Amino acid sequence: MKLWIPFLLVSLTGFRPARTPGLSAPDPRLFTGGKDIIKMMHARYAGKWYHNFTFDQTTQFYRNDSLKGEQTWYEALIFPDKFRIDFGAPDSGNAVIYKGDSAYNFRKGKLRSVRKDENDLTFLLGGMYFFTFDQSLQKLKTLGYDLDKFHEDSWKGRPVFVVGAAKGDLTVNQLWIDKENLYLMRMLKFEKDRKEEAIFDDQKQFGGGWSETKCNFYFNDKLVQVEVYHNCKVDVPLDERLFDPGFFGQEH
Numbered sequence: 001m002k003l004w005i006p007f008l009l010v011s012l013t014g015f016r017p018a019r020t021p022g023l024s025a026p027d028p029r030l031f032t033g034g035k036d037i038i039k040m041m042h043a044r045y046a047g048k049w050y051h052n053f054t055f056d057q058t059t060q061f062y063r064n065d066s067l068k069g070e071q072t073w074y075e076a077l078i079f080p081d082k083f084r085i086d087f088g089a090p091d092s093g094n095a096v097i098y099k100g101d102s103a104y105n106f107r108k109g110k111l112r113s114v115r116k117d118e119n120d121l122t123f124l125l126g127g128m129y130f131f132t133f134d135q136s137l138q139k140l141k142t143l144g145y146d147l148d149k150f151h152e153d154s155w156k157g158r159p160v161f162v163v164g165a166a167k168g169d170l171t172v173n174q175l176w177i178d179k180e181n182l183y184l185m186r187m188l189k190f191e192k193d194r195k196e197e198a199i200f201d202d203q204k205q206f207g208g209g210w211s212e213t214k215c216n217f218y219f220n221d222k223l224v225q226v227e228v229y230h231n232c233k234v235d236v237p238l239d240e241r242l243f244d245p246g247f248f249g250q251e252h
Helices: 034-045 120-124 132-143
Strands: 052-063 066-078 082-087 095-099 102-107 112-114 150-155 158-163 172-176 184-191 192-200 205-206 209-211 214-219 223-236
Touching: 034 132, 034 150, 034 158, 120 184, 158 184, 205 223, 209 223
Parallel strands: none
Antiparallel strands: 052 066, 052 223, 066 082, 082 095, 095 102, 102 112, 150 158, 158 172, 172 184, 184 192, 192 214, 205 209, 214 223
């Protein structure tokens, strides 16, 4: 779920989560902007999405289209704003914890750095359903998506809604949403002279929501990372101390 490149990380902002009463889904024939698609997503999944998710991940690293290495990561999250990755063996002491709007980086059991990070992927891949609809709209605007724009398209043989871009425009931030199941299939993001693209494949239904089980990440159209999930579980007992930097190394 997480592209790991130093200083290019993303983590959640400090929006306060709030439950939203059920929204009535808009009629797609009456859509006037991307916000109508987000409203339809929110109406379907808010209050129904699973609360936590754990999985093992095979992570492959690429450079110049060649595989350069592979590692197993162990990941756990509690929506909307707690996410932990252990790199390699869980007892190696190498990990990152995202909590609120901060990322805590550990190496060999020692806290090496803390910085503010925005984990937009955790938000886009389920966290948004733990905020109110209005908070979700504001967050998406903050992330640089133009919610006045949308179009219909297709991706890998499936019809999609595209939020944030006019048809044929691949030069702005945009989200490609499966039209039937309303999960994220593709993300394009632009920062300065860098294009980031994430492809979310092999979607599986868990509880009241969905999750990709394979991700491909590209920088400037070059493949940099491939992730495959294994042993996926939702709504399992999780000790909150897993996500508390002060307890690092005491619970896992």
